[in-house]
Amino acid sequence: MRQLALATMVLAVGCAPAGSSSAGGSGDGAEPPERFGFGSPASAERVAMWDIDVKPDGEGLPPGSGTVAEGEQIYLMHCIACHGPTGTEGPNDVLVTQEPWEEWPAGRTVGGYWPYATTLYDYTVKAMPQLTPGILTADETYAVIAYILYLNDLVPEDAVMNAETLPAIEMPYRDRFVPDDRTGGSVIR
Amino acid sequence: MASNNRSSISRRTWIAASSGVVAAGLIKTKADAVKLVAQEVPTPPDDPTKVPGRFTSEVGVRAPEERPRRLTRSQTLSSSSRTPLQELQGTITPADLHFERHHAGIPDIRAGRHELLVHGMVERPMVFSMADLKRYPSVARTYFLECSGNGGGAYNRERMPVEISPQALDGLLSTSEWVGVPVKTILNEVGADPAATWILAEGADAAVMSRSVPMEKIMDDALLAYGQNGEAIRPEQGYPLRLLLPGWEGNASVKWLRRIEVTDRPTMTRDETSRYTDPLKGGLSRQFSFFMDAKSTITFPAYPYTLPDPGWWEIQGLAWTGRGRITRVDISTDGGRNWTEAELQEPILPKSTVRFRHLWNWDGSESLLISRAVDETGYVQPTVQQLWEARGERTAYHNNQQRVWKVGADGAVTFGLGDLV
Numbered sequence: 074m075r076q077l078a079l080a081t082m083v084l085a086v087g088c089a090p091a092g093s094s095s096a097g098g099s100g101d102g103a104e105p106p107e108r109f110g111f112g113s114p115a116s117a118e119r120v121a122m123w124d125i126d127v128k129p130d131g132e133g134l135p136p137g138s139g140t141v142a143e144g145e146q147i148y149l150m151h152c153i154a155c156h157g158p159t160g161t162e163g164p165n166d167v168l169v170t171q172e173p174w175e176e177w178p179a180g181r182t183v184g185g186y187w188p189y190a191t192t193l194y195d196y197t198v199k200a201m202p203q204l205t206p207g208i209l210t211a212d213e214t215y216a217v218i219a220y221i222l223y224l225n226d227l228v229p230e231d232a233v234m235n236a237e238t239l240p241a242i243e244m245p246y247r248d249r250f251v252p253d254d255r256t257g258g259s260v261i262r
Numbered sequence: 263m264a265s266n267n268r269s270s271i272s273r274r275t276w277i278a279a280s281s282g283v284v285a286a287g288l289i290k291t292k293a294d295a296v297k298l299v300a301q302e303v304p305t306p307p308d309d310p311t312k313v314p315g316r317f318t319s320e321v322g323v324r325a326p327e328e329r330p331r332r333l334t335r336s337q338t339l340s341s342s343s344r345t346p347l348q349e350l351q352g353t354i355t356p357a358d359l360h361f362e363r364h365h366a367g368i369p370d371i372r373a374g375r376h377e378l379l380v381h382g383m384v385e386r387p388m389v390f391s392m393a394d395l396k397r398y399p400s401v402a403r404t405y406f407l408e409c410s411g412n413g414g415g416a417y418n419r420e421r422m423p424v425e426i427s428p429q430a431l432d433g434l435l436s437t438s439e440w441v442g443v444p445v446k447t448i449l450n451e452v453g454a455d456p457a458a459t460w461i462l463a464e465g466a467d468a469a470v471m472s473r474s475v476p477m478e479k480i481m482d483d484a485l486l487a488y489g490q491n492g493e494a495i496r497p498e499q500g501y502p503l504r505l506l507l508p509g510w511e512g513n514a515s516v517k518w519l520r521r522i523e524v525t526d527r528p529t530m531t532r533d534e535t536s537r538y539t540d541p542l543k544g545g546l547s548r549q550f551s552f553f554m555d556a557k558s559t560i561t562f563p564a565y566p567y568t569l570p571d572p573g574w575w576e577i578q579g580l581a582w583t584g585r586g587r588i589t590r591v592d593i594s595t596d597g598g599r600n601w602t603e604a605e606l607q608e609p610i611l612p613k614s615t616v617r618f619r620h621l622w623n624w625d626g627s628e629s630l631l632i633s634r635a636v637d638e639t640g641y642v643q644p645t646v647q648q649l650w651e652a653r654g655e656r657t658a659y660h661n662n663q664q665r666v667w668k669v670g671a672d673g674a675v676t677f678g679l680g681d682l683v
Contacts, residue, residue, distance in 0.1 A: 128527065253550055
């Protein structure tokens with residue numbers, strides 16, 4: 074039986090015009106479908122559970138809010154060991170500088186380099202604190218971001234961060250970022 | 263060579279001796295432990311034709327004298343390790359020697375539970391198991407993968423290295439045969455909106471590492487890869503599923519891929535703003551600098567090797583470009599005054615490494631060896647002076663300047679770019 078099916082297949086491949094499917098048999102030679110249908114529909118709940126990123130216009134920011142003063146407490150509890158008492162000491166990434174970016178940036182600090190304040194939420198909620206990522210609530214995340222922005226002189230001491238105020242912050246060096254102009258060919262860029 | 267008078271200590275004696283070492287608490291550092299393991303070589307028979315050999319085994323091991331190792335940095339959660347380029351042959355990197363770069367450690371993920379969510383600007387948001395993905399038509403392609411920070415150790419005029427190996431300088435480069443599903447197959451399955459211009463790719467590691475990728479690249483040659491050099495992707499490389507963007511900086515090929523959001527703008531994640539952007543002279547910073555431009559380096563002779571005597575030597579190395587195929591590699595043995603075309607190993611695959619070879623009759627005098635790659639766009643691997651002129655001297659990432667190796671009159675090889683700047 075198997076040999077018969079194989080013979081039919083060879084005949085179909087050998088004789089049938091390209092693109093036509095053989096009647097019955099193994100189905101070999103048939104055109105693949107537009108879609109295969111493998112995989113499962115994702116429910117809205119499933120998407121919402123994982124869709125945690127935040128866009129520069131604020132899309133994705135959750136409800137909630139936090140103040141600079143609340144953020145200082147979060148910082149002391151969760152951040153100080155890696156980023157230092159004032160965000161400048163390390164041992165991990167330096168977060169704070171008031172030094173201007175003239176010819177070269179003074180490090181990759183939030184105030185001295187980062188082009189978008191929303192990135193702070195996107196990154197913190199996903200990756201921080203490093204040993205217990207995802208532990209901060211939305212209010213705590215807004216608060217610690219408010220504190221880091223305050224340390225960088227980007228918001229006043231009474232600032233409140235939420236889904237409206239965070240994307241409205243104009244980071245000082247956003248316009249310094251330019252698209253890649255390398256194209257291959259003879260010009261070195 | 264030390265291997266010629268390798269210790270004749272028997273395995274049994276060694277075990278006894280090493281037990282003593284362990285008992286005496288003499289393993290104090292990782293280096294001590296490595297040395298101990300290195301001694302664990304059974305004494306070979308004087309004549310292997312007179313002693314029956316080993317039986318078959320389920321998993322092979324390297325010959326006892328072959329000990330290629332990745333070069334690891336500090337053991338921190340965000341870290342990297344480098345491929346021993348000077349110890350490898352041909353173009354393929356053994357999977358267990360592929361360079362590593364991760365931002366919150368290597369996650370422990372079981373393929374049976376891993377899922378890919380695809381949503382956003384699509385008609386049908388969907389979830390795919392690994393079994394689902396493997397049922398789609400697959401492709402296999404050989405591509406290099408390189409961290410955009412590779413080679414950055416030889417850019418700063420004041421800190422030009424001398425005693426640095428190809429591994430330490432350029433070991434964030436590896437080449438594999440990758441197997442997987444084109445991302446466009448899956449985007450067709452979910453009905454991606456033709457108006458979408460970007461995707462966000464997100465990993466399932468503890469950094470939830472994520473990058474925005476232009477739709478043009480996704481529809482061109484991006485892969486959802488699950489196979490590497492004949493087996494499942496290793497955990498360090500993104501098991502069970504990674505994005506693979508041929509010819510682009512490695513960071514954008516998100517490992518442990520769990521989510522693709524189809525969108526119409528970049529997300530501006532931390533790793534495409536604060537990191538992986540390239541400051542330029544004039545107070546600017548280049549963003550979304552995805553392409554890895556043409557690059558090459560000699561891997562032999564190179565530090566820490568010493569040529570024992572003058573005469574015929576085969577200069578070897580690797581060349582690669584993210585913009586297609588390497589078309590030529592030139593070699594200079596006199597610091598760039600004269601150039602000769604090297605032989606390229608076939609097949610020359612696009613966005614893969616190419617091994618080049620050049621026979622050299624060394625006269626025993628001090629020599630500066632340089633390789634210079636040319637790709638199919640006509641791009642010629644620049645000198646460091648050309649890059650300084652174009653970008654300034656403090657640019658990070660994408661340092662593809664010509665590498666220089668100095669062979670001393672004593673045969674000792676060091677990194678020689680400092681002699682030309």
